[in-house]
Amino acid sequence: MGTVRVIHVSERRRTLTFWERTYLLEVFRGLVLTARHFFVNLWRHSLWLVGVKSGPPGAATFQYPEVRRPQSPRLRTLHRLAKRPDGTPRCVACMMCETVCPAFCIKIVAEEVDDSSIEKRPKSFDIDIGRCVFCGFCVEACPEDAIRMDTGITEIGALSRDGMVLNIETLLSLPPKSERGDKPVDFLQQQLVQ
């Protein structure tokens, strides 16, 4: 066993200089910093308004939740299960995603279907979002392109641990972001209503 070196935070604190300890000068320096950001942004916004500056204007506060940051199309967001044209799940319960998931948060139970061109489908399909690390391995592993992380949903919450487990009905009901557009889905609301 190696010895544990204990570092006291107080030992690491830099001793303040005389001017720093006078306080007034430091307050003034802080004000200068804030003012500089304000004026730089004011300047950028003005140029952008008159059309001189292209691209995004200066720093801005997003008025969340009314306004949301734009998402990259590749962003890994909440999972959904894709459907066949007839509405049945594309998933064939091959267990690839369950096997690859590093968080062990996918649980699938398989069942047999009469249709011999499909043979197998999930009877239940649970993802425990509370444990998911959003690595996207499940999407990567799926040979049927059945599990996708393109709902654009990032606000996920529930009032219990069990509420964080999404079942097959929920997963099949979620639309892709491309279909939903910018219309927000309040996921918490949906879960609470259920």
Added chain:
Amino acid sequence: MPKLTIDDRTIEVPAGTTVIQAAEKLGIYIPRYCYHPGLSIAGSCRMCLVEVEKAPKLQIACYTFVTDGMVVRTTTEKVTIARQAILEFLLANHPLDCPVCDQAGECKLQEFYMQFGQYDSTLLENKLKKHKAMPIGPHIMLDSERCILCSRCVRFVDEVTKTHELGIFNRGDHSELLPVKGVTVDNAYSGCLADVCPVGALTDRDFRFKVRVWYLDKTESVCHGCARGCNIEIHSNRRRTHHNDGRLIARLKPRFNGEVNHHWMCDTGRYSYKSIESDDRLVQPLVRLTGKGQEKSDWTLALAQIDEQVTHQVGRSGVAAAAVIATPALSNEELWAARGLFLQGMKIEKIAHRCTPDPNGVEDSLLRKTDTFPNSFGANLIIGQPHTADPTVDTILEAAAAGKIKTMFVIGGGLLERYSTDLLREKLRNVETLIAIQTHRSVLTEMATVALPMTSFAEMDGSICNFEGRVQRYNQAMPPVGQSRPLLDTLADLANRWELKTAPRQPENCFAELAQNAGYFAGLSYETLGDGGVNPSRRSATAATT
């Protein structure tokens, strides 16, 4: 003996050996589909092509016999290209349904493609359609699109079971493996077809979609279905318990033993695992208190009750009115401990193991034996021979019916297959203190003063002797079901209460004690038994001749 060189290594093998077998001896694995060591040679898949010096073309290793001075190469560029081409041919019409295929994970197409294939497909034509998900018998599902026409299954039903249910019909790429018209594949060994098929064309209906094979853990064991004692592997799903309906044991597979079962096992044995986690397992001790009905109980109370009731009853009616039935469903160790406690400790002379034969027992020239007890040979050695009285279960039941038995222990399963519930109820009516140590609920546990749950062969280590006297070990594959406990523990606890000598609780130590005391097992240990078992009678025969 011809001497040949394979991949620059020399080996001497007996004449008549094939190149594939000689290579195996050197630890060189040549890929193969149609070659199966338990069947005749077909030489049809061409996967095993190797380069033989001075031969103009590549030769199939499975049907080329070794000659002196032969030089074989298995990894040259020519061979690599040939393997790739063969795989491309085999996969030309293959549906690639690995996601829904139960064979995925143990499929030779997947394995060899990753090892030797890895070509880019050049096929532009559409794939041929054939039969999918077609049940061809009670245990086997056929998907003829996945079949690579290796004919292993056809040779199996022709040569091993001699039932001839399968054939390859039509010509060219329309060739298709199908059952003969109007025939169901329901021979007693049909489960083996799923084992011989190197791909997912023949799969086990019982195992269908239950659990992916890569989640399974394998435990070496011995089948307890009959006196043959086929070597098996128990495949259990301990890691992802939401699969397989929450049950642990997913399937049994035969394990090669050239002295016992070769590559095969019968269907009765293969599907016998279902009773291990069935709903009628006894999962809790049951106690009947005087003047009350039978109630669920716990181990401390149940053992205390046995102590009290048996001591009281034996004190009143004497040991002569006490009897023990220890069935040959028990392991050598369990029988040894039972003998120690009851015969030597408590001096109960009436200890029986021999029953009337199971009416459902069938025998054939392949594996199955009429005796459906796994350890009759061992029981005879351990319980039967050493004392002269040697009553049978029938005589004990008669004595009980005549009111001569007041205390009785019934240990181990298998009685219900031989005696009807009504008969047992009738015969045991006059037994006042009945102690049943059983795996399953039955009339015995129902009538018992105290019923104790015990582990089955999958939940405990042990050893049994097959009909030839071969001593074989089996291993624990899963934790005990419910509150059941190993019989060795229960007997040791009882012995402690009565201050009698206890047998070791660990099966391995118990076997060591058995080996010291019973001549037949002399010199054996779990280590020397190994995975394949030892037949001491044969060993002594060879020792006597040399």
